[in-house]
Every structure is written in structure tokens, then in C-alpha cells.
Amino acid sequence: MRDVAIIGCGMTKFGRLEGKDLMDLLAEASLRAIDDAGAGERDFDSVYVGNMMAGELVHQTAVASALVDRINLIPAGAERVENGPASGASAVKNGFFAVSSGASDLVLVAGGEKMTAADTDVIGDLVSTMTHPTAEYVHGVTLPAMAAMLTRLYMERYGVTERHLAMVAVKNHANALKNPYAHLHRECTIEGAMSSIMIADPLRLYYACPISDGAAAVVLCPLEKANEFTDKPVRIAGFGHASDVQTLQEREDPAVLKSVQLASQQAFKMAKLEPNDIDVVETHDAFEILEIVQSEDAGFFEKGKGHLAVEKGVTALNGKLPINPSGGLKAKGHPVGATGVAQIVELVWQLRGEAGERQVKNPKRGFACNFGGFGNNTVIHILERGW
Amino acid sequence: MEQKFTGFKCKSCGRVMYPKHDRCLDCKGTEFEEVELGEGATLLTYTKLYVLPEGIEMPPLVLGIVKFPGGVRAMGQLTTDDPKIGMKLRPVWGKLRKMKDKEIFGFKFEPLK
Numbered sequence: 001m002r003d004v005a006i007i008g009c010g011m012t013k014f015g016r017l018e019g020k021d022l023m024d025l026l027a028e029a030s031l032r033a034i035d036d037a038g039a040g041e042r043d044f045d046s047v048y049v050g051n052m053m054a055g056e057l058v059h060q061t062a063v064a065s066a067l068v069d070r071i072n073l074i075p076a077g078a079e080r081v082e083n084g085p086a087s088g089a090s091a092v093k094n095g096f097f098a099v100s101s102g103a104s105d106l107v108l109v110a111g112g113e114k115m116t117a118a119d120t121d122v123i124g125d126l127v128s129t130m131t132h133p134t135a136e137y138v139h140g141v142t143l144p145a146m147a148a149m150l151t152r153l154y155m156e157r158y159g160v161t162e163r164h165l166a167m168v169a170v171k172n173h174a175n176a177l178k179n180p181y182a183h184l185h186r187e188c189t190i191e192g193a194m195s196s197i198m199i200a201d202p203l204r205l206y207y208a209c210p211i212s213d214g215a216a217a218v219v220l221c222p223l224e225k226a227n228e229f230t231d232k233p234v235r236i237a238g239f240g241h242a243s244d245v246q247t248l249q250e251r252e253d254p255a256v257l258k259s260v261q262l263a264s265q266q267a268f269k270m271a272k273l274e275p276n277d278i279d280v281v282e283t284h285d286a287f288e289i290l291e292i293v294q295s296e297d298a299g300f301f302e303k304g305k306g307h308l309a310v311e312k313g314v315t316a317l318n319g320k321l322p323i324n325p326s327g328g329l330k331a332k333g334h335p336v337g338a339t340g341v342a343q344i345v346e347l348v349w350q351l352r353g354e355a356g357e358r359q360v361k362n363p364k365r366g367f368a369c370n371f372g373g374f375g376n377n378t379v380i381h382i383l384e385r386g387w
Numbered sequence: 388m389e390q391k392f393t394g395f396k397c398k399s400c401g402r403v404m405y406p407k408h409d410r411c412l413d414c415k416g417t418e419f420e421e422v423e424l425g426e427g428a429t430l431l432t433y434t435k436l437y438v439l440p441e442g443i444e445m446p447p448l449v450l451g452i453v454k455f456p457g458g459v460r461a462m463g464q465l466t467t468d469d470p471k472i473g474m475k476l477r478p479v480w481g482k483l484r485k486m487k488d489k490e491i492f493g494f495k496f497e498p499l500k
């Protein structure tokens with residue numbers, strides 16, 4: 001296996017992007033990444049596009065074929081990768097395989113979603129179709145409902161309070177205010193979060209991510225060739241990918257995200273690293289409880305103690321382990337197919353020291369967690385400086 | 388005939404599962420028999436959902452995870468607006484929702500008197 005480097009990255013602003021369709025977004029992010037890599041004159045071997053539901057949202061299929069046509073990456077082999085909201089990270093993983101195996105020398109990975117093309121209730125229903133068709137979906141189970149039930153388990157068992165959820169939201173909104181690409185540029189206070197409307201008791205609106213459009217992209221090549229493009233290549237040191245039973249209730253312990261545990265362990269093993277070697281983290285905080293649970297099940301904090309780390313400021317931008325400097329899904333936004341790629345883009349900027357006002361102090365290694373369901377399919381990447 | 392809430396017992400290793408899998412989660416066995424899970428289930432967690440999916444009119448929709456005496460768990464609608472963790476419930480057959488104008492029936496959970 002060859003070492004794989006990320007040599008370029010780019011993204012669109014996330015948000016309600018009127019006047020830009022899915023292909024506009026994918027093209028914009030891809031061209032930025034190619035430009036960032038200085039690879040405009042090069043021929044690409046493969047293209048992977050993370051996208052969850054273009055067919056359902058914008059009535060378009062085969063988006064990877066459309067992208068290579070639009071920005072002329074012809075004749076690169078192109079395909080769309082779908083793994084629910086982890087489509088982005090799964091696309092990166094495919095790109096990693098293509099380069100590490102020796103099959104491809106130059107790869108573009110993009111991810112994008114045009115969520116606002118549909119009404120909120122249509123999107124809610126599409127996302128709910130990720131749940132088990134007979135044991136969850138028909139009963140009216142939605143993703144916020146699952147997050148709410150997980151939250152209540154955490155409150156009962158570990159003493160997590162609504163205030164802790166609000167603290168995560170406040171932190172992520174504060175980080176997003178420093179991120180020009182973030183969807184929500186709005187200060188959030190504990191009192192404001194705790195008085196927002198109840199969507200799934202005990203979850204209020206401010207403990208869940210917004211509906212966003214957006215795209216992100218990275219360019220990959222073998223680490224040994226990275227110096228042809230950049231003096232700051234970021235190495236993909238490890239990845240992990242694991243699944244679990246689909247329904248929340250059938251998990252060995254419904255309060256444990258076993259796929260996060262397994263995928264994280266795989267990634268750390270491959271990278272020959274441990275959780276305390278990580279300097280910056282991006283989590284899949286589609287709901288704020290998930291940032292807490294993932295931070296524990298990935299191994300950064302003891303089980304049941306993640307909320308205490310939030311309380312002590314450990315996960316703040318200037319804390320010992322900053323989580324979601326980008327603003328996270330909560331405030332940067334969650335265009336589902338883009339999210340996993342955008343997490344990687346943020347980590348690359350952080351490692352290169354190019355994250356502007358939200359720059360974490362001198363990070364050498366980053367960790368990203370992307371969900372392809374409600375904790376039953378997890379893709380982890382560990383990145384490190386390759387220079 | 389009265390509907391009973393059933394799980395699926397692996398004929399090889401005896402593990403009872405709900406929902407049904409085509410291969411046992413423990414031994415990968417492929418033959419199962421339907422078994423009743425009993426009357427008294429305990430509520431482990433719940434939510435009151437205010438943003439409702441299609442075909443459910445009245446908020447809140449109360450959903451919960453219950454645990455049957457043998458350890459099998461199920462998620463479903465609760466018929467009470469006043470759920471308490473640890474309360475005992477029993478499965479009752481009823482209308483769950485409408486989907487594309489079709490009425491969907493299934494088990495809900497009702498507090499034991």
C-alpha cells in the first residue's frame with residue numbers, strides 16, 4: 001500500500017444557496033480543490049462523488065458523470081458514492097483505496113447536496129427512510145426522535161443535562177462565527193438555545209443541525225509524488241469503517257455507538273496512534289448529543305464523561321482537544337453528501353495552519369467522524385502533516 | 388385471532404431477535420421460530436415528538452423503547468402522554484399512521500393497569 005496525501009482542498013459556502021444547483025456547487029468546490037492543488041493542467045485518473053439523495057431531491061442521477069463533463073476531467077473513471085450522510089467520508093475512503101492500491105495517481109473526491117431544493121417535511125421524511133422500514137419508520141420514528149431517545153438515556157445514566165447540549169451548541173456557533181464557509185453566522189447563548197422550540201422532547205431546535213446546501217472537495221495523490229504539487233501535503237494516516245445493527249433498540253447497549261468504537265479503533269491501529277495523539281477533531285453533530293457520545297466512543301474521553309469535558313472547556317477552540325472548530329454540522333451546516341468531505345477539508349486547513357480566526361494552535365494530527373445512519377455505520381479518518 | 392407481539396428465536400443457538408434478520412446475530416443460523424415476548428415490558432427511554440411525520444395528526448407523538456422480560460427490546464408508539472422511565476407496558480394492536488392515504492396498523496405500547 002502506498003501512502004496517500006491530500007494535496008488540495010476547497011469548498012463552497014454552506015447555507016441556503018439560492019440560484020446555485022447541485023452541479024454548480026460540485027463544480028465550484030472541485031475547481032477550488034484542483035486550483036488549490038495546482039493540478040489544473042493534470043489528467044485525473046479517478047473521480048468519486050459523495051451524494052446521498054440527488055435522485056430524490058433534485059431529480060438527477062449519475063452526478064459523477066455529470067461532474068466530469070462539466071469541469072472536463074474526461075476520461076477519468078467517475079462514480080457516485082452513497083452511504084447515507086457518510087457518503088462524503090465513504091467517497092474519500094474510495095479515493096484513498098484508489099491511490100494506495102496503485103490503481104490511480106491523481107484523484108478528485110467531491111461531495112455535495114442541494115437540500116433546500118425540497119420542502120422541510122419532504123427532507124425530514126427522506127432522512128427518516130434511513131431507519132428500519134418495519135421496526136422504526138412505519139411507527140413514525142424520525143432521526144430527531146432517535147436522538148431524543150438517546151439523549152434521555154444519557155440524561156438518566158450519566159447526568160447529562162439540557163444545559164450541556166446548549167453548551168455544545170454555543171461552542172459550535174461561536175466557532176462558526178469565525179468560519180466564512182459556515183451556514184449559521186449567529187451567536188447562540190445558553191438561554192437562547194434553552195428557550196428554542198421543542199422538536200423532540202428533550203431536544204430543542206438548537207440541539208439539531210440546520211438544512212443546508214453545499215459542496216466540498218479534495219485532491220489526492222501518492223505521498224511520494226506530493227512535492228510536485230505542494231510543500232504541505234496532508235497524509236491520510238488511517239481510516240476505519242464499521243457498521244452495527246440498524247435499529248437503536250437492538251444495539252448491545254443503545255447508549256453505545258459500537259460502530260464508532262470499532263471504526264475508531266481500526267483507524268488508530270492503522271495510523272499507529274492513540275486518542276491522546278490527536279490535536280483537533282471534527283464530529284458528526286447532527287444532534288448535539290452525538291458530539292458528546294462520539295467523543296467518548298472514539299476514545300477521547302471516558303464513557304459518560306464527555307459532557308464534563310464540554311463543561312470544562314476542553315473541547316473549546318482554545319481547549320486541550322478542540323472539537324468542531326469549523327462549527328460542526330450544527331452551525332457550519334449539514335449538506336449530507338458534502339459533510340464527510342468538508343470535515344476533511346477543515347482538518348487540512350487546520351493542519352496547514354490556514355484556518356484563520358478559528359485556527360487551533362499548531363495541530364499535527366486531526367480526526368474526523370462521519371455517520372452513515374444513526375450511529376450504525378461510521379467512517380473515521382485520521383490525518384497528519386506529511387511534511 | 389388476537390395478534391401477539393412476537394420475536395424470532397434462532398433454532399441453532401436460541402437467541403431471540405426483533406426485528407427479524409435472515410441470519411442470526413450471534414451464530415448466523417438461518418432458521419427461526421416465532422415466539423411470544425410476553426405482556427409486561429419496561430420503558431427504557433422515550434420522546435415526545437412535535438415535528439410529526441406524514442399521516443400523524445396530533446402532536447406530540449410519544450415514542451419509546453421498551454424491554455421485554457427476556458431482554459428483547461422494541462421501539463414503538465406509546466398510548467400515554469405521561470410516560471415514565473421504568474413503567475410497565477403491554478403491546479396492543481392499533482392504527483399507527485396513514486402513509487399515502489393508506490392506513491398502517493401495528494403494535495403500540497399501553498401502560499399496564
Ligand SMILES: [Zn+2]
Pocket residue numbers: 397398399400401402411412413414415416
Ligand atoms: Zn443463532
